[in-house]
Amino acid sequence: MGRLIVANRRGHQVLEWPDTDTEEARQQIALAERIIQEARAHGAMVSKKVDGQHVLDRAPFDPQVEEYQIVAPIAGG
Amino acid sequence: MRPLPVASRLAAALAAVRAWWRGRSVALEPGGPLLERPWLRTWNHLPKRSAGADFTRADYAAARARAREVARATLGETLWAQLQRQGYLDVPSTLQPGLTYRLRVGRRIEVRCAPGIRSPWPSPYLCINPTYPLPEEEFFAQLYLYVRDREEHVRRVAAPQLWDQVLGRTF
Numbered sequence: 001m002g003r004l005i006v007a008n009r010r011g012h013q014v015l016e017w018p019d020t021d022t023e024e025a026r027q028q029i030a031l032a033e034r035i036i037q038e039a040r041a042h043g044a045m046v047s048k049k050v051d052g053q054h055v056l057d058r059a060p061f062d063p064q065v066e067e068y069q070i071v072a073p074i075a076g077g
Numbered sequence: 078m079r080p081l082p083v084a085s086r087l088a089a090a091l092a093a094v095r096a097w098w099r100g101r102s103v104a105l106e107p108g109g110p111l112l113e114r115p116w117l118r119t120w121n122h123l124p125k126r127s128a129g130a131d132f133t134r135a136d137y138a139a140a141r142a143r144a145r146e147v148a149r150a151t152l153g154e155t156l157w158a159q160l161q162r163q164g165y166l167d168v169p170s171t172l173q174p175g176l177t178y179r180l181r182v183g184r185r186i187e188v189r190c191a192p193g194i195r196s197p198w199p200s201p202y203l204c205i206n207p208t209y210p211l212p213e214e215e216f217f218a219q220l221y222l223y224v225r226d227r228e229e230h231v232r233r234v235a236a237p238q239l240w241d242q243v244l245g246r247t248f
Binding site for chain 2: 005009011012035039043044045047055069073077
């Protein structure tokens, strides 16, 4: 099971995709990829869990990653 | 061709807006709750420390509780325990040895220099906010990732400040 954590004012919301080759999994994976692309295009960053720890990541979306997170864009002041 | 009556034109416009909104909306599961994608909106109109006029006291409490979970998962147990114990996390600079960023939940970053090290900023605090409202513990974990993994970006956007203060875009 993979998941994408979207941090927002609700705390966060989670999109999950099963680790199976089903139509449902493909749809959820496509959705997660689209959300990540959209967030990056609007200045957000993305972190992924590596060895139990989140690290900021610029690589293309990989559905095998256990957990992604959208990281808010930042501004000074 | 006769123009449509006002009611029909309004209905058509409403249908177009609904179709546009559905195209932009993302449900977490079929028929499930909609995903809020804050990067699609502007938030500059909000007062400081606010998540919006539609947020109730219960919404704030729920958001903070959920934020705490994800901040803990983002940082990992060791860093989380350290944060709870000492009230801050220090991140050493990789660009300037001897300089350390002290991160505290909901507050400006404190820049600390070892003896003989000169800070690149004229003031000891750096103000950095998310561009949309977030619970402060959630943003703390995200800011930790920025400082540790994208220090050059942090240095580019940071606004140096003379004094410490709570952040305006977190709550």
